Amino acid sequence: MPIRTGSCHCGAVEFEVEVENDFVGVSHCDCSYCRRKSAYIATARLDQLRITKGAEHLSLYQWGTKTAKHYFCKICGIYTHHQRRSNPNEFGFNIACIEGVNPFDYGPVKIHDGVNHPSDK
Numbered sequence: 001m002p003i004r005t006g007s008c009h010c011g012a013v014e015f016e017v018e019v020e021n022d023f024v025g026v027s028h029c030d031c032s033y034c035r036r037k038s039a040y041i042a043t044a045r046l047d048q049l050r051i052t053k054g055a056e057h058l059s060l061y062q063w064g065t066k067t068a069k070h071y072f073c074k075i076c077g078i079y080t081h082h083q084r085r086s087n088p089n090e091f092g093f094n095i096a097c098i099e100g101v102n103p104f105d106y107g108p109v110k111i112h113d114g115v116n117h118p119s120d121k
Helices: 032-037
Strands: 003-007 014-018 024-029 041-045 049-053 058-061 069-073 079-083 090-094 110-112
Touching: 014 090, 024 032
Parallel strands: 024 110
Antiparallel strands: 003 014, 014 049, 024 041, 041 090, 058 069, 069 079, 079 090
């Protein structure tokens, strides 16, 4: 499986992700947090994404059910990845952080209904 590399804006945090057929399930989420960060997110299993540099520069943000774990660089503020609430065995990762990727090349993407998430009922 091909490995792609990514980083935050300032380069303090670097990661690699194994990808199948480019990126799986590029999407946006409309929950209150994701609407504000407006990232293009793809999916990887937990064992497919590894922080290769700067784990100490990652900050964790959680709210609500505290199931999802959103990570961002505490130096430049860029969201890199999160452990999903919908499937805690997966990471969502910001494809805009992947070297050589322009997320706008993906055009309109699927929007997940995070406002009405089943875990909130």
